Amino acid sequence: MSRPERPRRAAFRVFRPLQTRWMDNDVYGHVNNVVYYSYFDTAVNGWYVDEGLLEIAASPAIGLVVETSCAYFESVAFPDALEAGIAVARLGTSSVTYAIGIFKAGADEAAAAGRFTHVFVARESQRPTPIPPDTRAALERLRGAPASPSA
Template sequence: MINRHQKSDYPFFYKLSTRWKDNDVYGHINNVVYYEYFDTAVNKWLIENNLLDYKDGEQIGYIVKSNCDYFSPISHPSDFYVGIRVSKIGNSSVVYEIGIFLEGDELTSAQGSFTHVYVSRSTQKSCKLKDNFKTKLKTLFKS
């Protein structure tokens, strides 16, 4: 059995809102949309911390593994928080863990992870993470 994460398990949050198009025919957020929320939060954090230049940067991250576990449904309209933490930093990869919390909830409605492997935009070969990149990522470590 998978344990639901608590808000205190995450060092950083973004507040997001559902969109009308996120609902499926069953009246709740479709499962694939959670991955959009994950991707939005992590990339927003990377951009705000000057770690991702998606237009011209030489180093870019590709998702090579992802998963999501669902515990309680969310429906539109809802405000929620996306918690972000890092569980592993490798030579060229990072494992992000993400939790979705409805406003006022202390336990995740959904939680997951994805692994970015960083590559050179020009060669498409994996490349070593820069020291400043690793330093900023370490602020998202949560024990």
């Protein structure tokens, strides 16, 4: 396997602020690797909520994470302020794969870069379902032109 390239800010379409927490640090003095997966989930689901696409307890279709990966390039630690860059890497009928970069606030190069895949399922049956049209339209925008550097 080859190591992925360290992404730059221009590779992402939208940015969400994240704040490290005291409990994120491990005994080595930096954010523990497993915490990054929580950052990914928080950034993407926060975007869904802000876009009006997810009612956590009531949406009939929900995205379940079926695959994740992360490459680390630079340590971050509490009390660093972070930004998560989000882009859509692949959009299928019932699934979407996101590219996510974790940046120190204002940095041009990602401290970590990950991917994760949501499969949309009907809440009641837990069976795959097509991505709802309004969600698909919003995800299509995340495949478009990069966000401005000030975003």
